[in-house]
Structure formats: structure tokens, C-alpha cells
Amino acid sequence: MNIGDVAALSGLPAKTIRYYEDIGLVKPLRSPNGYRAFRESDAHKLAFLGRARALGFSIEDCRNLLALYEDEDRASAEVKEIAEQHLERIDEKIAELREMRATLAHLVNACAGDHRPDCPILADLSTKTRDEERLEKTA
Amino acid sequence: MNIGDVAALSGLPAKTIRYYEDIGLVKPLRSPNGYRAFRESDAHKLAFLGRARALGFSIEDCRNLLALYEDEDRASAEVKEIAEQHLERIDEKIAELREMRATLAHLVNACAGDHRPDCPILADLSTKTRDEERLEKTA
DNA sequence: ATTGACCTTCCAGCTAGGGGAAGCCCTACA
DNA sequence: TGTAGGGCTTCCCCTAGCTGGAAGGTCAAT
Numbered sequence: 001m002n003i004g005d006v007a008a009l010s011g012l013p014a015k016t017i018r019y020y021e022d023i024g025l026v027k028p029l030r031s032p033n034g035y036r037a038f039r040e041s042d043a044h045k046l047a048f049l050g051r052a053r054a055l056g057f058s059i060e061d062c063r064n065l066l067a068l069y070e071d072e073d074r075a076s077a078e079v080k081e082i083a084e085q086h087l088e089r090i091d092e093k094i095a096e097l098r099e100m101r102a103t104l105a106h107l108v109n110a111c112a113g114d115h116r117p118d119c120p121i122l123a124d125l126s127t128k129t130r131d132e133e134r135l136e137k138t139a
Numbered sequence: 140m141n142i143g144d145v146a147a148l149s150g151l152p153a154k155t156i157r158y159y160e161d162i163g164l165v166k167p168l169r170s171p172n173g174y175r176a177f178r179e180s181d182a183h184k185l186a187f188l189g190r191a192r193a194l195g196f197s198i199e200d201c202r203n204l205l206a207l208y209e210d211e212d213r214a215s216a217e218v219k220e221i222a223e224q225h226l227e228r229i230d231e232k233i234a235e236l237r238e239m240r241a242t243l244a245h246l247v248n249a250c251a252g253d254h255r256p257d258c259p260i261l262a263d264l265s266t267k268t269r270d271e272e273r274l275e276k277t278a
Numbered sequence: 279a280t281t282g283a284c285c286t287t288c289c290a291g292c293t294a295g296g297g298g299a300a301g302c303c304c305t306a307c308a
Numbered sequence: 309t310g311t312a313g314g315g316c317t318t319c320c321c322c323t324a325g326c327t328g329g330a331a332g333g334t335c336a337a338t
Contacts, residue, residue: 002284002285003284003285004283004284004285013326013327014285015326015327015328016325016326016327018286018287019325019326019327023325033285033286033333033334033335034285034286034287034333034334035284035285035286035334036285036286044265047265048264048265051263051264052264053325054239055239055242055243055264056236056239056243058324058325059324059325065261065264068258068261069261069264069265071256072256073256074256074258075253075254075255075256076250076251076252076253076254076255076256076257076258076260076261077252077253077254079250079252079258079260079261080247080250080251080252080258080260081252083243083246083247083250083260084247086243087240087243087244087247090236090239090240090243091240093236094233094236094237094240097195097229097232097233097236098233100194100195100229101226101229101230101233103194104194104195104222104225104226104229105226107222108219108222108223108226111215111218111219111222112215112219113215113216113219113220114214114215114216115214115215115216116214116215117210117211117212117213117214117215118215119207119213119215119218119219121215121218121219121222122204122207122208122215122218124190125187125190125191125194125204125208126183126186126187126208141315141316142315142316143315143316152295152296153315153316154295154296154297155294155295155296157317157318158294158295158296162294172302172303172304172316172317173302173303173316173317173318174303174315174316174317175316175317192294197293197294198293198294
């Protein structure tokens with residue numbers, strides 16, 4: 001299979017697949033003409049990577065998951081550990097975004113959004129001090 | 140004020156402040172010895188930037204917000220527009236993370252996490268097809 | 279023979295800075 | 309007066325995870 005074929009199969013752009021080879025995630029063979037020659041197993045790995053990335057796993061996580069995937073003697077605990085840590089990171093990120101969202105929604109709500117220059121959003125960004133932020137939270 | 144002073148005042152690392160000068164967000168004067176010489180207004184701008192960044196605004200958003208902040212004749216509608224778009228992006232991001240979280244939590248839950256190699260997480264990553272994903276969603 | 283689709287490598291850039299080297303500047307203290 | 313220290317300067321490389329483009333080789337069809 002050429003790179004275009006595995007790209008179509010895995011749903012990954014050819015550029016991404018070349019990049020994954022660069023960083024050692026896949027190691028396709030080479031045809032005499034210099035083209036990358038992907039085996040079934042390479043295509044399978046790439047699909048695996050695409051799905052892991054879609055779940056938000058980092059490249060390093062993917063590397064480890066792939067190694068576990070290929071290790072018949074793995075313990076499922078190792079996989080679960082990686083997934084649980086990722087889940088925690090996701091939860092942290094969601095919490096952070098929700099805090100931003102709350103503050104921002106509050107400000108957007110308070111802004112008239114008309115032709116006048118008075119704007120609570122700019123006022124907040126320009127004057128709020130750390131102490132005032134603290135007060136705001138307890139309010 | 141030297142860079143260390145505004146760093147302390149704004150809470151931004153000196154490196155970040157130099158970067159902001161690089162990309163034209165602040166334009167401090169220079170002392171005869173070559174040191175950056177920040178005015179009150181520069182310190183104020185940097186604090187503004189720090190707070191806008193903390194709310195997740197991109198650098199380009201910050202650039203626009205700063206321009207509006209300095210424009211006495213702005214319409215608050217312009218500010219509100221930027222903030223609303225950012226709010227939308229945040230909502231999209233939260234939705235995306237929640238989907239990941241749901242799938243991942245489901246898989247983590249299904250995994251025994253013991254010494255045995257059988258692992259639903261790896262099984263899912265390695266075998267799921269797009270059609271199966273679609274079915275899963277409707278289930 | 280030539281077009282057009284594919285493939286190759288290499289180089290540059292994106293976000294938003296962080297790390298660290300080499301070298302000035304300024305103050306304090308002996 | 310010399311020196312130690314801290315702060316400041318520029319410069320360049322590094323991060324994650326690709327993406328875009330240029331210059332050129334290959335292949336199948338016309």
C-alpha cells in the first residue's frame with residue numbers, strides 16, 4: 001500500500017503519516033522506487049493512532065499504548081493507568097474552561113453591546129486587581 | 140520601571156513581556172543603558188493582557204481588545220462581539236472534551252485493570268470502525 | 279511525448295512562550 | 309579599586325502536532 005491508501009483507510013492526512021514515521025510511531029518498508037510500502041499491520045497501527053488521538057491522548061501516550069497493544073504479555077492495569085491519568089487531565093481542562101466560561105458569560109451579559117463606548121468587559125480587564133478577584137469569588 | 144518591576148506588577152514573566160514587545164503588543168521606551176523603560180501605561184497594558192490571557196483570549200483577540208481599550212470612541216458592541224465569539228469557542232471545546240471524557244470513562248470502567256492482558260480499552264482502539272462508532276452513538 | 283496524479287525530501291511556520299548562553303550594567307562591600 | 313551578585317540585553321534553539329509549499333522523481337493513461 002502507498003501512503004495515499006493508508007491515508008484513506010486510516011482517515012489520517014499523508015502529512016501526518018509521514019510525521020508519525022519521522023517520530024518512530026510507524027516503520028513502513030520502502031519500495032524500490034522509494035515510495036513507502038505499508039503493510040496491513042502498519043495500516044492497523046495508523047488507525048489505532050487516529051482513534052487514540054481522537055480521544056485526546058498525547059503522542060507519547062499513543063507511543064506507550066501502541067507498545068502495550070503489541071505486547072501480548074501486558075497487564076491491563078498498565079493501559080488503565082494511562083487512560084485514567086488522561087481522564088484526570090481532561091477533567092482538569094474542563095474545570096478550567098468552565099471557570100473561564102462563567103466569568104466571561106457574566107461579563108458578556110453585563111455589556112450593552114451598542115454604539116456607546118462604556119463596556120464592563122474592558123472595565124473588568126483593565127481595573128481588576130488580585131484582591132478584587134478574590135472578593136469576587138467569595139461573593 | 141525596568142522589566143523586573145512590571146513583571147512583578149503584572150504577574151507576567153519577563154520572558155513573556157519581551158515576547159509581547161516582539162509581537163508589538165507593548166512598546167516600552169529605552170533607557171540610555173539599553174534597558175527597557177516601562178511607563179505606567181505600559182504596566183497597565185501588561186496587566187490587561189495578563190487578565191485577558193487568563194480568560195483564554197488568543198493573542199490576536201488581545202491585540203484587538205487592547206486597540207478597543209485605547210479607542211475612546213469604540214462601540215461596546217465590538218468588544219462584546221469578540222467576547223461572544225470566544226465564549227462560543229470555549230463552549231465548543233468543552234463539548235468536545237466532554238465527549239472524549241464520556242467515551243474514555245466508559246472504557247476505563249470496562250477495564251479490569253489487573254495483571255491479565257485482556258483490555259477493552261485496547262480492543263476499542265484497535266477494532267472500532269467508523270460505522271461502529273456511529274452505531275455506538277445511537278445506542 | 280506529455281499530462282496529471284501520485285510520491286519523495288526539505289524548509290518554514292503556526293501558538294505562546296521557555297531555557298539557556300554570552301555578555302553588559304549597576305550597586306554594594308571590602 | 310576590585311570584585312561579587314543580581315538584573316538586564318540579544319540570540320538562538322526547543323516544545324506539540326502537525327500543515328503548507330517548493331522542487332523534483334514516478335507512474336498510468338492518452
